[in-house]
Amino acid sequence: MAIRLSHPLRHHLLNPNHHTNKPLRVRKFSIKNEKSEPVEPHKMVMKVKQTLEKDYKNLPVGKNGRDDEDMIIWFLKDRKFDIEESVSKLTKAIKWRQEFNVSELSGESVERLARTGKAFVHDCLDVNGMPVLVVVASKHFPDKEDQIENEKLCVFLIEEALSRLPDGKEEILGIFDFRGFGTENSDFEFLRFLFDVFYYYYPKRLGQVLFVDTPFLFFPLWQLIKPLLRSYASLVRFCSADTVRKEYFTETTVPTNFRD
Incomplete structure (x- = not known):
């Protein structure tokens, strides 16, 4: 069977399609991260936002940007509320969306x-x-x-x-x-x-x-x-x-x- 392996894979970074203007829905219970420390989702979101604002000022804001709370909470959940890992994955995702022009994709373009x-x-x-x-x-x-x-x-x-x-x-x-x-x-x-x-x-x-x-x-x-x-x-x-x-x-x- 012919399998195409001639070109190296280009790694692509995408993030979930969520809207910033939606209020963050926070459940009223504590969550434990990988270090077994109780955490509060809203406070963790704020920590990520502050880190991104401080260390990645050039990243865009708004929908699918560094202050998109829906997107931040999703990556926090994926990374089991590890701040460092969430920030790392999220910044790569935001940068790639810019490079790939995800926001410009449309039915006409494909x-x-x-x-x-x-x-x-x-x-x-x-x-x-x-x-x-x-x-x-x-x-x-x-x-x-x-x-x-x-x-x-x-x-x-x-x-x-x-x-x-x-x-x-x-x-x-x-x-x-x-x-x-x-x-x-x-x-x-x-x-x-x-x-x-x-x-x-x-x-x-x-x-x-x-x-x-x-x-x-x-x-x-x-x-x-x-x-x-x-x-x-x-x-x-x-x-x-x-x-x-x-x-x-x-x-x-x-x-x-x-x-x-």
């Missing part, structure tokens, strides 16, 4: 690849109330497409899926449809990029990943990518299209490409 139907955000939520990002592997042709354009489409769709999160929900469902998958669709770089994005820059935003009707020829690629997925490997479920229809959607909400 329209050409989006029209291929290779990936899309489903119009309906799954039965658990999660937004659904669908990837149709058989429509992905890495040798004929620009890697950067694929990455832009990926980021745009992640942002779009997260923007559809209902109140009280924090995760999305990813579905990889491998029906019709061939060697010409194999792309180690892109799979690694995709999971790095979720692992480092959208932490804990991916609730589950379904690999649907995976062919035998995919498994050598899976053995390469699995060690790189870290904790996300446990989120992957290999299943059939019938399972997708029966367990994750109703007759009226199932994606068109999974209907009988």
Whole structure:
């Protein structure tokens, strides 16, 4: 099986798509960090904001900036309320959003690849109330497409899926449809990029990943990518299209490409 390994992975840094103007919702209970010290979320957010203001004055403010309290609390939770680790991860995320021009991505800017139907955000939520990002592997042709354009489409769709999160929900469902998958669709770089994005820059935003009707020829690629997925490997479920229809959607909400 042909696996594209010729170019080194460009590490990408993204942060959750949250709005600064929303009030910070703080639960009234104490949380313990890795040092078993009781902490108060609001005070921890203030500490991060003060550190960023002092040491990273050049970072932007506002939505997805160094004073975005929703984003700060999310990275604190991801880093188990470790200030130093949260600041490190958050600053990289903010810097990369600037470099990648995430705020400038739009439906128009990714329209050409989006029209291929290779990936899309489903119009309906799954039965658990999660937004659904669908990837149709058989429509992905890495040798004929620009890697950067694929990455832009990926980021745009992640942002779009997260923007559809209902109140009280924090995760999305990813579905990889491998029906019709061939060697010409194999792309180690892109799979690694995709999971790095979720692992480092959208932490804990991916609730589950379904690999649907995976062919035998995919498994050598899976053995390469699995060690790189870290904790996300446990989120992957290999299943059939019938399972997708029966367990994750109703007759009226199932994606068109999974209907009988």
